Amino acid sequence: MLDPNYVRENLEAVRAALAARNFPPAVLDHFAELDAERRRVNSEADDVNHERNNASKEIGALMQAGKTAEADAKKAEVAGLKGRQAELEKQRDEADVAMRELLSGLPNLPAADVPVGPDESANVEVRRWGTPREFDFEVKDHVDLGTELGILDLERAAKVAGSRFAILSGQGAKLERALVSFMLDVHTGEHGYTETQPPLIVNRETLFGTGQLPKFEEDLFTLTDDRGFSLIPTAEVPVTNYHRDEIVEAASLPMKFVAFTPCFRSEAGSYGRDTRGLIRQHQFEKVELVKICLPEESEKEHEELTANAEKILQLLELPYRTIVLSTGDMGFSARKTYDIEVWLPSQQTYREISSCSNCGDFQARRMGTRVRRAGGSKPEFVHTLNGSGLAVGRTWIAVLENYQQADGSVTVPEVLKPYMNGIERISKA
RNA sequence: GGAGAGGUAGCCUAAUUGGUAAGGCAGUAGUCUUGAAAACUACCGCGGGAAACCGCUUGCAGGUUCGAGUCCUGUCCUCUCCGCCA
Structure with a gap:
């Protein structure tokens, strides 16, 4: 599997290397948008997760302090995040799978000293x-x-x-x-x-x-x-x-x-x-x-x-x-x-x-x-x-x-x- | 095939009625030392980040819950006993 960071930064070089291997480089056409989407969704899901983690910690502290009413209010707040979080995680999983499918089907890149030729x-x-x-x-x-x-x-x-x-x-x-x-x-x-x-x-x-x-x-x-x-x-x-x-x-x-x-x-x-x-x-x-x-x-x-x-x-x-x-x-x-x-x-x-x-x-x-x-x-x-x-x-x-x-x-x-x-x-x- | 026990970081071991992974060994850097050891200090699961910081992690996958190492379901693996067997 190729390094997604390398592919992102060297897209044209990778395209040329695949062509030299008789591999249609068209599969890379969607790499950039797939990659951007994956990273966007991932960081967004992270943010929501962070919010929820913090809220849960606060609830724990409130419960131990005996402030059950405030804790209940906080619980209701977190419940509202759940739907949003499930949606983002689903998107993230789909983006991960799509990227993995793309990358796992790509062959290795030839070393610099390998002769270039069709067969x-x-x-x-x-x-x-x-x-x-x-x-x-x-x-x-x-x-x-x-x-x-x-x-x-x-x-x-x-x-x-x-x-x-x-x-x-x-x-x-x-x-x-x-x-x-x-x-x-x-x-x-x-x-x-x-x-x-x-x-x-x-x-x-x-x-x-x-x-x-x-x-x-x-x-x-x-x-x-x-x-x-x-x-x-x-x-x-x-x-x-x-x-x-x-x-x-x-x-x-x-x-x-x-x-x-x-x-x-x-x-x-x-x-x-x-x-x-x-x-x-x-x-x-x-x-x-x-x-x-x-x-x-x-x-x-x-x-x-x-x-x-x-x-x-x-x-x-x-x-x-x-x-x-x-x-x-x-x-x-x-x-x-x-x-x-x-x-x-x-x-x-x-x-x-x-x-x-x-x-x-x-x-x-x-x-x-x-x-x-x-x-x-x-x-x-x-x-x-x-x-x-x-x-x-x-x-x-x-x-x-x-x-x-x-x-x-x-x-x-x-x-x-x-x-x-x-x-x-x-x-x- | 039947019955039971168990998987926590490189290794070993903890974690109250569920409250957000503690400690030891090994390892790395430093202080001290002629050097080493010892002692002391820091680091010491993974990912992203220049950093601050954030996210993930108790075999794996789900579920319940505001919150799961802990409760529930499934599954993989290891070990013990019985049966069978090269």
Whole structure:
């Protein structure tokens, strides 16, 4: 959520920023009058409330002094205020709701150094690591490799659940587990993150906090239970909300969490896209990095978090590139996002395997997460960051495709061998 | 699922028959001190405001009342016991 004071004072700049995000700035047309009305009604309601509070105090004093007649007169006076007060409070609530609805639907403002452009064509590559391997045979994609090795079964998954689900078996399931353990060990052991296991089901307040609601309800799997539960689309949602409605101590920052969870996405509206294989699933596993930090530290923490995610690919010796998303390609809550893309031989291109975002104070304002600094100053909103470290299913794909051999087997990356009982390769059982 | 107890500020604890949130710890600043501790003074829930000051706050939402931490209704959460259970 944007700061209403900032929007009031920088209306044209906000309008331009929204346009750069392909967001119709017309919703801001009524901001000024809505804002003025809200503040007018609010102060008027305050005044009336003040009058009534004072009168009540006087009545209390009169009652204790035994002057009941004067107290009764005063009571009658206050009774006349009640109707007026109810009316003003109703107006204030309506104005608050209207303003909140307007603001809660607005995306975050892009950082100054984000490239401006209409879509992914304006994204900018910032670095590239590793060299794609040369194959002297016809490469297969992960679906053919996995199916022929007997470690991936998409047809039976479709029978059991539906499309966009998968069954991993044998060394395939083990590889997934090895990747998870490896990533968690690196992030906890070398990067200083605290491992955490959050709820996989969250309530609506939590979904509002990170920005999934109110605009992206259709992306979620929502339970029919009347408590408003949804399955998490990413661990970012529960973990970032750990300190919702809290004021934390500055000394506790930065907080760095790593969470391994399944993620559930309805993928409504993505029919026909990435229909083959594991790229886009209703259920997938992800190791997620989340940071909560001081405002002036978030840019540094963002670079570091992205580097932490890249480290996994370096250790797995998988070629990748890192790009910064343009204004037109960024997510709702982000002010700046790096995507890390891994090389997939079957597609002869780089594909997203991690998305690392600095959300600034956007989520913190929605969640009410603030920090109290030393010296008794007023609480400030924290900054929040998140990034995949990494998407496990897509890493599984990258390992199969980049480490495939002419005979259809897959050699095990050096760093994963300890997690695979020391086996050298995955062969047909 | 049944029965009971309880949610007060970062933590802990008060508040007469309803009278407008008291205190302690921690924390911050200062005095004193070579420095620290101790002691003393001030600040010490949230929002707005340059300030004076104003408004809000006892899990949440309503109701009664001139006035609700206190009375009533609903709801969320925590704990205890019983039942069931991975």
